[in-house]
Amino acid sequence: MLRRLMDMLFPPRSDEESLRAISDDDFLSLIAPRLAPCTRPGTVVLLPFQEPLVRSAIHEAKYHGSARAQALLALALAEYLREAEFDETRFDLENSGLRSNLVSIVPIPLGAARRRERGFNQVEEVIRGALHDVQGFALEPSLLVRTRETASQVSLPRREREENMRGAFRVAEDAAHPFDPARTYFVIDDVLTTGATLQAAIDALRAAGATQIIPLALAH
Secondary structure (H helix, E strand, C coil): HHHHHHHCCCCCCCCHHHHHHHCHHHHHCCCCEEECCCCCEEEEEEEEECCCCHHHHHHHHHCCHHHHHHHHHHHHHHHHHHHHHHHCCCCCCCCCCCCCHEEEEEEEEEEEHHHHHHHCCCCHHHHHHHHHCCCEEECCCCCCEEECCCCCCCCHHHHHHHHCCCCCCEEEECCCCCCCCEEEEEEECCCCCCCHHHHHHHHHHHHHHCCCCEEEEECC
């Protein structure tokens, strides 16, 4: 009754309505992990962006801070990380192995202006939701910082995206720990297009001394 009244006062967006109608299990059935070779190393992708419900979840989480969208994406990420926690060879992309007690999760950071405008980093919120149900991973939301504000990537062609993001990140000077060759870093973004953003983050982590890096995108 209360929702009906709220919908009369504030009509829901079409993406919002779509996400209300899908069950958690049905959303999880959309997970189709694969390795996208547009970064070095390749990026693990969880969901197909061409699926309308996935697009709805990404847009609602990113532009509207939808708790439902973030929760659905967190469920998908948690399911994948749970497998990673118990399967030490699943992410052995460079014969490095994976020890869950040495795994850091690093969200792609927003620039300061965009963070103020939105009030949240949707990738960080999704990761926090996922880690409620998964053990053995340490969230490090402040490990990477933006060196400058970057133009929106949405309308840029591939070459301009790469130039736009080159050198856009660095590791925070007050990082919580020195880089340990035994530590694995998941660096996570919401959508993979050309891979320019994730590659810039990978390069920053490597420059600081990280050797085991697994880029992951919620959708592609």
